[in-house]
Amino acid sequence: MAKVFDYAEVAQHNTADSCWVVLYGNVYDVTRFIPEHPGGSKVILQLAGTDATDEYDPIHPPGILEENLKPEDKLGTINPDSLPKEERSPVEQREVKDEGPVDLESILNIDEIEEVATKQIPYKAWAYYFSASDDLKSKSFNNAVYRQILLRPRVFIDCVRCDTSTSFLGHDVKLPLYVSPAAMARLAHADGEWGIAQACEKYGAMQIISQNASMTPEQIVKDARPGQVFGWQLYVQNERAKSEAMIDRMNKLDCVKFICLTLDAPVPGKREHDERSKNVGSNLPVRAAVQEKQSVSQTSTESKTPSQEKEKPKSMGMGQSLFWGTAADLTWKTTLPWLAKHTKKAIVLKGIQTHEDAYLASLHAPHVKAIILSNHGGRALDTAPPAVHTLLEIRKYCPEVFGKIEVWVDGGIKRGTDVVKALCLGAKGVGIGRAALFGLGAGGKEGVERVLEILKAETESCMRLLGVERVEQLGMQYINTRAVERDIWDGPVLERGNLKAKL
Numbered sequence: 001m002a003k004v005f006d007y008a009e010v011a012q013h014n015t016a017d018s019c020w021v022v023l024y025g026n027v028y029d030v031t032r033f034i035p036e037h038p039g040g041s042k043v044i045l046q047l048a049g050t051d052a053t054d055e056y057d058p059i060h061p062p063g064i065l066e067e068n069l070k071p072e073d074k075l076g077t078i079n080p081d082s083l084p085k086e087e088r089s090p091v092e093q094r095e096v097k098d099e100g101p102v103d104l105e106s107i108l109n110i111d112e113i114e115e116v117a118t119k120q121i122p123y124k125a126w127a128y129y130f131s132a133s134d135d136l137k138s139k140s141f142n143n144a145v146y147r148q149i150l151l152r153p154r155v156f157i158d159c160v161r162c163d164t165s166t167s168f169l170g171h172d173v174k175l176p177l178y179v180s181p182a183a184m185a186r187l188a189h190a191d192g193e194w195g196i197a198q199a200c201e202k203y204g205a206m207q208i209i210s211q212n213a214s215m216t217p218e219q220i221v222k223d224a225r226p227g228q229v230f231g232w233q234l235y236v237q238n239e240r241a242k243s244e245a246m247i248d249r250m251n252k253l254d255c256v257k258f259i260c261l262t263l264d265a266p267v268p269g270k271r272e273h274d275e276r277s278k279n280v281g282s283n284l285p286v287r288a289a290v291q292e293k294q295s296v297s298q299t300s301t302e303s304k305t306p307s308q309e310k311e312k313p314k315s316m317g318m319g320q321s322l323f324w325g326t327a328a329d330l331t332w333k334t335t336l337p338w339l340a341k342h343t344k345k346a347i348v349l350k351g352i353q354t355h356e357d358a359y360l361a362s363l364h365a366p367h368v369k370a371i372i373l374s375n376h377g378g379r380a381l382d383t384a385p386p387a388v389h390t391l392l393e394i395r396k397y398c399p400e401v402f403g404k405i406e407v408w409v410d411g412g413i414k415r416g417t418d419v420v421k422a423l424c425l426g427a428k429g430v431g432i433g434r435a436a437l438f439g440l441g442a443g444g445k446e447g448v449e450r451v452l453e454i455l456k457a458e459t460e461s462c463m464r465l466l467g468v469e470r471v472e473q474l475g476m477q478y479i480n481t482r483a484v485e486r487d488i489w490d491g492p493v494l495e496r497g498n499l500k501a502k503l
Contacts, residue, residue, distance in 0.1 A: 010027055014048040014049030019034060019049075028073050032070075110438075111414065116443075136382070146417070164463070171227075171257055177452065179448075185215075203452040209230055233350070234262065247259065258345050261348070263350060267328055347364075351372065352371045352372065354385075369405060388409075410430070415458055435455075
């Protein structure tokens, strides 16, 4: 019979010499595994002698525990009555009234999705999803700028038919929408990124899988239908071998059509909501599922002793923890050639924020197939420009970019009118991130389906009221951007030769 431990007894084993943790009601001795952990020893020791289930479960994929621990490492079970009070959602704490199961059909817009999810998910999840850099100016302006663009409807036009289908990199989709690489989806709901994939399949939308997903890529795409389109986000690691191993895994997944190289956050922004949450680095072993899935043989040869590890700050939000180990030394001259050696998949550059960089990216066509205009959802550099500003810059200074590579945008999309305005400005597709995560929080995969259903219906209504039948017909003639154009950068234009010298 398995031994039953009181929490007080487990709590005494909180050192590198004797490290126990509670996971899913079981007590494990993880002392042996400390030097082999892919995330380093410190993240395990931070939870030594505690119940680590809530921190472990949303981040680690099923099977990891069994792969890395021996049967004898399982010591017994925990007496549930001895456990300390766990963090609860506002509903569980009775801070807000539990109104029972949510009627998703009664939710009419994306703001209401977020409102419902905020009541249901733990505070640490909300703080991570909601947070943005500094004063949240870029985050709020990402959406507000769309309100400054006015629509120009045409009348006496047959608007019975409406076709929202388009293509990304030659792959057909039913919506000009995609889910941006949004990390740690299982913090909101157990369906996680798999649930997002299922919702995308139902509505014919594309999904870019976050490198910091809480499920492995294989788990996320396991029920994908033929023709479903995925991309995979890459944060290049300081230890390039780890990134190369991840890319090799993506090369084997046919449904992953491109690698999305993220450039807008070489270092993490200061996200104060996240840092203030209880879910700080002093008690959180954040490690993405895709990173955890490395073989023990690889991680053990690369592991470091505590004295060899670079010291982390004492207090870190989840966002900062996820960025630990991310390379900040990427360049045009070195990174793209390196990437070309390790994959034949299409390359998409995420995080372009000026027309100069859009122009430079276009010079790398056809190796680079698309760019995403993004300020990382306002989570990197506060007061960085919204995608709308960069779209207008490109139109003004280097419109030829639109003919060389596809231009996608993300950040601040909350209405179908936002989607249409971005497409009128020249975007090929429009990404949503927080909306999908809050959709999960509101109702699992069905909540994400509701998000896509709302945006699809609003996009179709907008197109019909403009007098437009197909996405490719949208253009500048349907919008008035004068109120935005006055804020577009108007400095000296760098000569093309000087720009090319950067390559």
